[in-house]
Amino acid sequence: MEKPKDIDKIVSPMKVNLSKNTHIYNEHALISAKVTVLRDVNTPSSTFRAVVEEITKLMAFDALSHLTLEETTITTPICNTVGDKIAGKKMVLVPIIRAGLAMEPAMKDVVPQARTGFCGIYRDEETLEPVPYYWKMPKDIENRSVFILDPMLATGGSINYTIKKLKSIGCKSIHVMSIIAAPQGVDLIQTFHPEVEMYIAHLDEGLNRYGYIVPGLGDAGDRIYGTK
Ligand code: PRP
Numbered sequence: 001m002e003k004p005k006d007i008d009k010i011v012s013p014m015k016v017n018l019s020k021n022t023h024i025y026n027e028h029a030l031i032s033a034k035v036t037v038l039r040d041v042n043t044p045s046s047t048f049r050a051v052v053e054e055i056t057k058l059m060a061f062d063a064l065s066h067l068t069l070e071e072t073t074i075t076t077p078i079c080n081t082v083g084d085k086i087a088g089k090k091m092v093l094v095p096i097i098r099a100g101l102a103m104e105p106a107m108k109d110v111v112p113q114a115r116t117g118f119c120g121i122y123r124d125e126e127t128l129e130p131v132p133y134y135w136k137m138p139k140d141i142e143n144r145s146v147f148i149l150d151p152m153l154a155t156g157g158s159i160n161y162t163i164k165k166l167k168s169i170g171c172k173s174i175h176v177m178s179i180i181a182a183p184q185g186v187d188l189i190q191t192f193h194p195e196v197e198m199y200i201a202h203l204d205e206g207l208n209r210y211g212y213i214v215p216g217l218g219d220a221g222d223r224i225y226g227t228k
């Protein structure tokens, strides 16, 4: 498909009041520099995937800082001591297929014991409505902390669908990790799911008439997998 000439025009800029549960890293120097690499149309897929993983790990530093810990006794080469280990049931990562899959290995690197559930959704190009096609979650998910992974939060339709479906099966502790968000998507999730903690590397200006984030990075799935 030929690139429309006005693809970069914002038709709906928006200001959103951020809630205390929305964590944005626009001011973080390292994250900001890495987001710029993702935005660059000349960045190849291999670099794109590597940088998605790096940003995900940087955000994990904050997103996972409040995990409940329990004491564990260990022996160092010097003496016995009491340390911490992550308490409770193993957390569940829920990447939204396709693009969210690129964030999952980074989270598994830092929390190897996490389980993974899969949510397949694509966005209808005309209506921008989410079209679900796959759902496979670990058993007992309702008693676990859940982290939805999707690099792009645009209209918010895909993540809103995923949160609603997780709530409908009893999940109570739900978090979202995204790399780029439009104010429209942030506003939607804050309005309908105010208790959900969101971690977003960069809040952008708005959406263009095709529902793409501006300045954004284009279609994340295509950039990650080299499809068009
Ligand atoms: C992209 C992206 C999100 C969704 C965001 O997926 O990875 O899932 O769009 O848009 P929204 O906030 O307006 O719902 P896409 O539909 O391109 O599917 P794909 O990754 O399988 O190509």
Ligand code: URA
Binding pocket: 152, 154, 211, 212, 213, 214, 216, 217, 218, 219, 220, 221
């Ligand atoms: N999905 C993407 O991959 N990119 C956008 O800008 C919006 C939705």
